[in-house]
Amino acid sequence: EADIYQTPRYLVIGTGKKITLECSQTMGHDKMYWYQQDPGMELHLIHYSYGVNSTEKGDLSSESTVSRIRTEHFPLTLESARPSHTSQYLCASSELDPRGTEAFFGQGTRLTVV
């Protein structure tokens, strides 16, 4: 059973607010990811990390930022939320060597900015 957790599951927040989406995993995985997914649409990689103090931009440009101070924790922050940020955000983790190893996903955070 995968152990990767995202909080909150649902968030409705006003424009201009700062928000942090939490993601934690207890599997000791070095690699972690953030994907953005609009309803019924494909996943877009927005950030990933190889380990502590490593952060990389993904394929889809995002105004969000991430940090990796601890192996198990990979929070995503939006300094000033806008309605265009409304989406589902999925966190995932995997072993460092990606060859043949799958990613484990959290249940997602559905963000609505009003």
Place this chain on the structure above:
Amino acid sequence: AQSVTQLGSHVSVSEGALVLLRCNYSSSVPPYLFWYVQYPNQGLQLLLKYTSAATLVKGINGFEAEFKKSETSFHLTKPSAHMSDAAEYFCAVSDPKTSYDKVIFGPGTSLSVIP
């Protein structure tokens, strides 16, 4: 660039009928391939993966997929659909051009099961 295509954004089958979800990838080097399932308001869960061993891969919930290099395909099948199979299915490929560093997801296929 590596890409993954899934033919048919929506597929409907009757309960008990064969499920066939199509996935094709573009790569001159065989990648690692995955099928994930996503139930409403949930994250993705791995169904099965191809890692260059057997070309016919069996996964959870009765699903299986066959890697066909000549067709660059990795179609997902299940002999008999169950109502609980209704979900979104994503094919994904681990890109050899980035040393398998990135996993690229297809656009997804929504499966409906008709009673």
